Amino acid sequence: MIELQNIKKSFDHGRSFVVSDISLRVERGQLLGLIGESGSGKTTTLKMINRLEEPSSGTILVNDENILLQSPVDLRRSIGYVFQGIGLFPHHTVLTNVAAVPLLLNWDRSLTHSRCEEILEMVGLPIKDFGDRYPSQLSGGQQQRVGVARALAAKQEVLLMDEPFGALDPITRVDLQDEFKRIQRNLNLTVIMVTHDMTEALLMADQIAVMKDGEILQIGSPKELLNRPDHDYVKKLIEIPRSKANRLEELMDSK
Amino acid sequence: MNQNLKEQLVILPDYFQGHLTLTLIALSLGILLSIPLGIWAAQSQSVKRPLLVGISIIQTFPSVAILALIVALLGGQIGVLPAVIALVLYSILPIARNTVTGLDSVPSDVVEAAKGIGMSSAQVLIKVKLPLAIPVIIAGIRTAAVWTVGLATLSTLVGATSFGNYIFTGLQTRNLVAVTVGSIAAATMAVVLDALIAGVQWIVENRNKSIEPSKYRLIRNSTGGVFLIFCIGTVYSFLPKSEPDFVVGGKGFTEQYVIAGLLAAELEKSGFDVEQRLGLGTEIVYSATANSTVDVYLEYTGTVWANRMKNSHNPGRELVMQGVTDFVEQVDGMVNVGALGFQNLYALAMRKDRALELGIETIEDVIPVAHNLVAAGDLEFFGRPEWITLRDTYDIDFSERLTFDAALMYNALDDRQVDLITAYTSDGRVAAFDLKILEDPRNAFLPYDGILVASHSASKNPTFMRVLKSLIGQISDEEMREANRIVDVDGGSIMDAVAYLQSAID
Numbered sequence: 236m237i238e239l240q241n242i243k244k245s246f247d248h249g250r251s252f253v254v255s256d257i258s259l260r261v262e263r264g265q266l267l268g269l270i271g272e273s274g275s276g277k278t279t280t281l282k283m284i285n286r287l288e289e290p291s292s293g294t295i296l297v298n299d300e301n302i303l304l305q306s307p308v309d310l311r312r313s314i315g316y317v318f319q320g321i322g323l324f325p326h327h328t329v330l331t332n333v334a335a336v337p338l339l340l341n342w343d344r345s346l347t348h349s350r351c352e353e354i355l356e357m358v359g360l361p362i363k364d365f366g367d368r369y370p371s372q373l374s375g376g377q378q379q380r381v382g383v384a385r386a387l388a389a390k391q392e393v394l395l396m397d398e399p400f401g402a403l404d405p406i407t408r409v410d411l412q413d414e415f416k417r418i419q420r421n422l423n424l425t426v427i428m429v430t431h432d433m434t435e436a437l438l439m440a441d442q443i444a445v446m447k448d449g450e451i452l453q454i455g456s457p458k459e460l461l462n463r464p465d466h467d468y469v470k471k472l473i474e475i476p477r478s479k480a481n482r483l484e485e486l487m488d489s490k
Numbered sequence: 491m492n493q494n495l496k497e498q499l500v501i502l503p504d505y506f507q508g509h510l511t512l513t514l515i516a517l518s519l520g521i522l523l524s525i526p527l528g529i530w531a532a533q534s535q536s537v538k539r540p541l542l543v544g545i546s547i548i549q550t551f552p553s554v555a556i557l558a559l560i561v562a563l564l565g566g567q568i569g570v571l572p573a574v575i576a577l578v579l580y581s582i583l584p585i586a587r588n589t590v591t592g593l594d595s596v597p598s599d600v601v602e603a604a605k606g607i608g609m610s611s612a613q614v615l616i617k618v619k620l621p622l623a624i625p626v627i628i629a630g631i632r633t634a635a636v637w638t639v640g641l642a643t644l645s646t647l648v649g650a651t652s653f654g655n656y657i658f659t660g661l662q663t664r665n666l667v668a669v670t671v672g673s674i675a676a677a678t679m680a681v682v683l684d685a686l687i688a689g690v691q692w693i694v695e696n697r698n699k700s701i702e703p704s705k706y707r708l709i710r711n712s713t714g715g716v717f718l719i720f721c722i723g724t725v726y727s728f729l730p731k732s733e734p735d736f737v738v739g740g741k742g743f744t745e746q747y748v749i750a751g752l753l754a755a756e757l758e759k760s761g762f763d764v765e766q767r768l769g770l771g772t773e774i775v776y777s778a779t780a781n782s783t784v785d786v787y788l789e790y791t792g793t794v795w796a797n798r799m800k801n802s803h804n805p806g807r808e809l810v811m812q813g814v815t816d817f818v819e820q821v822d823g824m825v826n827v828g829a830l831g832f833q834n835l836y837a838l839a840m841r842k843d844r845a846l847e848l849g850i851e852t853i854e855d856v857i858p859v860a861h862n863l864v865a866a867g868d869l870e871f872f873g874r875p876e877w878i879t880l881r882d883t884y885d886i887d888f889s890e891r892l893t894f895d896a897a898l899m900y901n902a903l904d905d906r907q908v909d910l911i912t913a914y915t916s917d918g919r920v921a922a923f924d925l926k927i928l929e930d931p932r933n934a935f936l937p938y939d940g941i942l943v944a945s946h947s948a949s950k951n952p953t954f955m956r957v958l959k960s961l962i963g964q965i966s967d968e969e970m971r972e973a974n975r976i977v978d979v980d981g982g983s984i985m986d987a988v989a990y991l992q993s994a995i996d
Contacts, residue, residue, distance in 0.1 A: 309608070320598075321603070339608055
């Protein structure tokens with residue numbers, strides 16, 4: 236469970252707000268898509284949840300605990316974080332990358348190894364084939380699978396994702412989206428995923444929050460957004476995948 | 491084998507030891523100092539700029555000036571300490587700059603991920619940033635190592651033994667074999683050290699890649715082997731050396747090398763263990779004797795009179811001698827043991843036949859014909875106060891004043907391209923070209939009597955003083971000139987010249 240209460244963020248001592256008064260709640264096992272254009276404040280919002288940024292005011296609860304009272308380092312070890320840059324450690328093998336958080340948490344050696352084996356299997360990179368490879372020896376899609384595995388290795392239940400599939404080619408992206416959705420359901424993960432791709436949000440999210448200029452314009456399920464967009468900007472966003480779908484249909488019919 | 495080369499190789503272990511010690515101490519301290527500095531600078535922009543600019547400025551200082559400044563700041567102490575300080579200062583820039591560059595070039599994605607998964611700042615630095623920056627840092631250490639080996643040759647100037655002893659002695663005494671041996675030795679040490687660090691760098695860079703194991707093993711083992719040899723050399727170089735009884739100092743030209751050799755030989759005859767520290771700057775050898783790092787060296791009265799006592803007038807030879815004796819004793823606590831007998835001063839010199847033709851014996855005889863004569867000076871003479879004093883004292887000027895490199899100047903005089911040159915009275919070439927030194931009845935040139943200056947502590951040893959006193963008044967202008975000629979013109983060794991002086995004295 237993640238809850239944001241009246242979160243504000245200013246980088247210039249209150250003259251302007253990148254995030255102004257946001258409140259939202261993600262229930263356990265739900266995936267919230269945070270969508271908006273660049274500069275809308277979606278990434279800043281996400282980074283405040285694992286305190287890579289500090290909110291200027293407001294309260295953030297993760298599993299009913301106020302994260303602002305926790306040590307940022309401990310907090311981040313308990314929350315998975317996946318982003319477009321992936322950021323695998325180039326000097327470590329796949330196995331060591333995935334084991335990073337368990338090692339930071341001083342997990343027992345054999346427990347760490349069996350957990351890494353399990354999670355690598357889950358993302359489709361069996362440890363016997365991939366464990367000893369270095370990130371430079373993997374494709375982009377494989378690297379992001381390792382990124383996801385690293386974020387989940389310490390049995391994190393909350394996951395923050397910042398355009399995780401943005402840099403992948405379309406086929407790989409669709410594969411990974413499907414697979415990730417499956418993993419999320421199986422593990423009952425609570426996820427906030429930042430994206431600027433409305434199609435991705437509609438297909439993956441349980442709830443979608445549309446952000447613009449630091450504010451949330453509308454929150455609702457994909458169905459609600461498609462049927463009752465209560466804002467012009469939301470309507471426009473919805474129109475994009477819809478008109479694409481229509482045009483594709485026309486193309487196929489015209490044959 | 492060539493006798494000269496054999497002589498050079500005999501002293502190789504000593505010089506190797508000195509050079510390696512300097513290099514390793516300086517490089518280790520440089521690394522220990524520069525990497526933390528680089529890490530500190532990489533943390534914040536406000537530190538980085540001023541720090542990098544600051545250490546770049548140090549780098550632009552001429553190395554000889556830095557050495558002299560450090561000796562001055564240490565109150566005249568010479569030897570390994572000032573040399574190491576200078577070398578450390580020079581090694582900071584490449585290592586610190588590469589540390590900053592290496593840390594800055596770690597991809598921001600990786601740093602964000604490290605923070606994002608919950609590493610503390612220290613863990614991000616130690617587990618992620620430093621390991622990724624290490625190849626760049628090592629590249630900086632390689633640069634510093636090569637610079638340090640090269641610059642260490644300059645340590646000779648402040649009295650620390652290095653391969654520079656070969657080079658400076660060789661340059662001053664025209665011993666190209668010595669210069670070559672010194673240069674090759676220094677270059678070899680630089681290449682080996684560089685290759686060694688390159689091997690470490692390769693291992694570090696390739697530890698994460700699937701390299702053919704046999705190739706990896708080969709490079710790892712050969713690096714390890716060279717490293718082992720280096721360690722043995724290092725241990726050997728740090729073995730304690732026996733302290734000499736006395737240290738003979740000297741400045742960096744032939745006459746100084748010869749007299750230092752004579753002093754050492756005479757002291758050794760009396761059973762003392764003597765070390766020579768030669769090629770020192772005038773200021774450095776004076777201060778080193780004042781604080782008893784050096785026990786005796788050849789000084790010139792005019793040098794102390796003008797440079798240290800800041801006198802510009804010339805009261806005559808005896809009064810200058812008296813003034814200098816009092817000054818070194820009362821101000822700096824040293825002892826003027828006495829004059830060896832020869833002078834090394836600026837003078838005007840002519841071909842003997844040309845002087846005869848014009849009827850010239852003294853500088854006064856030059857006055858009526860000066861406007862018809864071409865004079866040549868060495869690179870500095872016409873810019874020195876000596877020239878102004880000469881001109882004003884005799885109211886003399888020449889039709890032309892040319893400036894030459896000293897060696898070319900003598901040839902120009904010999905070829906009759908010039909009529910008159912400025913020479914040092916004890917220069918061996920005055921003897922070689924059979925020149926006439928013009929007398930100076932009006933004392934325009936300061937007297938430069940060669941005197942032995944002994945340190946306070948050494949002057950307490952009666953045997954030491956007896957040996958030095960036995961040399962007083964024993965070496966004439968002609969004999970010193972001949973000794974210099976043996977080295978400078980005939981290409982003989984310092985020991986040949988020393989042997990000549992010993993036979994002349996007995």
